[in-house]
Amino acid sequence: MNTSERMITMEVLRYRPEQDETPFFQQFLVPFTDDMSVLQGLQYIKDELEGSLSFRWSCRMAICGSCGMMINGVPKLACHTFLRDTYPNTLRVEALAHFPIERDLVIVMDDFMAKLESIRPYIIADTPRALSEGEYLQTPAQLDLYEQFSSCINCLLCYAACPQYGLNSKFIGPGAMALVHRYNLDSRDSGSAQRMPLVHAEEGVFNCTAVGYCSQVCPKKVDPANAVNINKTESAKDYFLRFVTPKGAGK
Amino acid sequence: MKRSNAPIFWLLFGAGGMVSALIGPVLVFITGIAAPAGMLLPRELLSYANVLSFSQHWAGKCFLFVIIFLFLWHSAHRIFHTLHDIGLHAGLGAKLVCYGAATTGTLVAGCALLRLGW
Numbered sequence: 001m002n003t004s005e006r007m008i009t010m011e012v013l014r015y016r017p018e019q020d021e022t023p024f025f026q027q028f029l030v031p032f033t034d035d036m037s038v039l040q041g042l043q044y045i046k047d048e049l050e051g052s053l054s055f056r057w058s059c060r061m062a063i064c065g066s067c068g069m070m071i072n073g074v075p076k077l078a079c080h081t082f083l084r085d086t087y088p089n090t091l092r093v094e095a096l097a098h099f100p101i102e103r104d105l106v107i108v109m110d111d112f113m114a115k116l117e118s119i120r121p122y123i124i125a126d127t128p129r130a131l132s133e134g135e136y137l138q139t140p141a142q143l144d145l146y147e148q149f150s151s152c153i154n155c156l157l158c159y160a161a162c163p164q165y166g167l168n169s170k171f172i173g174p175g176a177m178a179l180v181h182r183y184n185l186d187s188r189d190s191g192s193a194q195r196m197p198l199v200h201a202e203e204g205v206f207n208c209t210a211v212g213y214c215s216q217v218c219p220k221k222v223d224p225a226n227a228v229n230i231n232k233t234e235s236a237k238d239y240f241l242r243f244v245t246p247k248g249a250g251k
Numbered sequence: 252m253k254r255s256n257a258p259i260f261w262l263l264f265g266a267g268g269m270v271s272a273l274i275g276p277v278l279v280f281i282t283g284i285a286a287p288a289g290m291l292l293p294r295e296l297l298s299y300a301n302v303l304s305f306s307q308h309w310a311g312k313c314f315l316f317v318i319i320f321l322f323l324w325h326s327a328h329r330i331f332h333t334l335h336d337i338g339l340h341a342g343l344g345a346k347l348v349c350y351g352a353a354t355t356g357t358l359v360a361g362c363a364l365l366r367l368g369w
Contacts, residue, residue: 163336167335167336167338167340197252197254198252200254200255201252201253201254201255202252202253202254202255203252204255206255206257206258206261209332209336232261235255235258236258236261236262239254239258239259240258
């Protein structure tokens with residue numbers, strides 16, 4: 001590893017709504033070592049060069065999902081991307097695509113928060129379980145079914161990657177769909193009848209054109225594209241079989 | 252929330268995609284290269300008499316109808332979504348033109364096959 005300090009140019013999208021008509025790029029010369037992430041570069045800028053630069057961050061280790069941004073045009077977590085991989089070129093950082101900008105690299109995520117709430121991302125039990133009944137038991141096979149989809153950290157990289165969400169933000173989107181799938185597949189859950197109307201709706205899965213970029217940029221290997229496309233099949237089956245299937249037959 | 256009617260078009264699109272992926276290339280090879288050029292297959296394979304009797308047999312009719320109508324619905328759906336992707340959000344108009352063309356093509360193919368007799 002090269003431990004000597006080098007200088008990289010970081011080009012950062014700025015937007016301060018009280019004084020800027022439109023967003024613009026500002027360049028900073030940032031000293032860095034091989035172990036420094038893009039997030040650390042931004043922190044250097046904020047601490048040493050431009051205190052007014054705004055960005056979200058928290059855990060620094062790809063767990064919290066706060067620092068999603070466009071890095072050289074690709075949706076990535078700033079804490080999960082190294083400055084050394086772009087050097088000696090200029091590194092460009094922008095706010096996540098497809099979302100309104102609140103300030104600098106901070107996006108307005110109200111649209112996603114409303115969608116997340118609408119899919120009921122929690123276990124809905126048929127009958128409430130009393131404490132005295134003890135914990136739910138689940139076999140490793142039952143866990144395997146949904147575990148991958150439960151790794152979502154709501155970082156919104158998949159929404160920034162999804163061309164269909166970019167064209168029509170009414171689309172429920174990859175992240176929320178992956179969570180629908182995660183809860184529907186959980187053996188403790190009986191809420192799928194409450195969630196599926198959203199899957200079948202005009203805002204639902206059929207907006208997806210199977211591009212697959214969402215799964216490619218996902219930092220947690222959730223594979224939302226798979227969740228969406230499995231639910232296309234489920235939704236199509238239900239569309240034709242709903243009149244002959246007894247209510248509650250298909251969980 | 253309004254339920255989407257997309258499953259109808261999506262299933263036709265999927266079926267057409269499957270059929271075209273499985274036999275599209277070999278159809279192009281047989282009807283476009285191998286038979287006309289007399290490579291591997293005899294030139295007479297696609298003679299008028301052969302093709303006519305093929306399309307008068309019930310199995311031949313079914314094959315031709317399935318190929319034509321599924322390919323049409325597959326391409327109509329793809330064109331409709333591609334229009335949206337390149338920024339032409341014509342909505343209902345585009346839907347009518349794309350799926351209307353597929354419906355017309357399906358009807359024309361069906362009538363033509365029936366008129367050829369048995």
